[in-house]
Amino acid sequence: MIIHSLGKGNSLLNKFVAEIRDAKIQKDSMRFRRNIERIGEILGYELSKALNYRSQKVHTPLGTKEMSLPSDDLVLCSVLRAGLPLHQGLLNYFDNAENAFISAFRHHRGDEDAFEVIVKYFAAPSLENKTLVLTDPMLATGKTLENVLKALKDHGKPKQIHIVSVIGSQSGIDHIREVFPENTQLWIAAIDLELNNKGYIIPGIGDAGDLAFGEKL
Template sequence: MYIHNLSLDNSVLNNFIFEIRDISVQNDKMRFRRNIERIGEILSYEMSKTLLFNSVNAKTPLGSSTLNKISDDIVICSVLRAGLPLHNGVLNYFDSAENAFISAYRHHLNDKDFEIVVEYIASPKLDGKTLLLVDPMLATGKSLALTYEALLSHGTPKNVHILSVIGADAGVNYIKNCFPENTHLWIATVDKKLNDKGYIVPGLGDAGDLAYGTKLRN
């Protein structure tokens, strides 16, 4: 797996990471969603540099111009519900892409133990396409791994790119063995630790709750 940690270089991305982490800013739900969306746009721009392009001719009112245009057949898949703002950011840059959605959530067995439950998939055929799998929080990595496994029932993509906002070292290391070797991970920043409940530390809290409000726990 190729890992691209964008926080290793200073850019405006740092401002957005600060705002989604800081409790004095993140509780503005609209701003939180917009910042996640903007991070998705930055990840998409950097990821686009690795896609395939072909030459096309564009006619202008005054003549014509030959330029390179993305030729990959792209499918964007987000993990509900926390993935929706990030999905929107990616879709802003790949507006002609097909879209897929999958539910993967933690079913808590007790205060510390949980299992990942996948209940819903809506996806086009994936055979030969470039799959962009978007999920803001890469904690244990188990939900991403199960999501990819479930999506394979809709075909085998040609290439896989994972786009995430905040990860933990443990989650990044876990998914290395769950995806094809040529998979690319594009991530805004990576934290060192998980707590005993499997949440990223310092992280930012629950991305789904911050974007859309609290929910009843399973």
């Protein structure tokens, strides 16, 4: 797996990541969603450099210009519900992409820390020979993305997979490195080293879905 950890350098990206981490600023759910969306736009721009391009003539009112334009058939697939703002950020740039959505959630049995990831809803076009962009803002244990990959198998084999996340844990990244194809590329804004005993990223941000859309039962 090729890992692009974009927060290592100095850029405006780090300002948006700092704001979604900040316990005071993140209470503004509208700003939280917008910051995730802006992070998605930046990650999408960087991802675009790894796509395939073809030369195409563009006709202006005064002449013709040869330009290199993206040629991949993209499918953006996001994990509900936390992935929606990140999905929108990518869709702002890849506006011709097809879209897929999948629900995956942690199921804890009683008060145990252990959990399983359950996939219940999936809507997607054919993925055969297309470029698949999987978006999940928090890459914690990697189990969600592993289960998403299993659910995708009946929809065709993509020629390339890109994963887009905001914050990930090192152990989660190590896990998906083992289960995804070798040529998969990960685009991520920040990597934290720790997980707590419940599988949440430390220091992380908390629950991205709750921060974006409110607490759930």
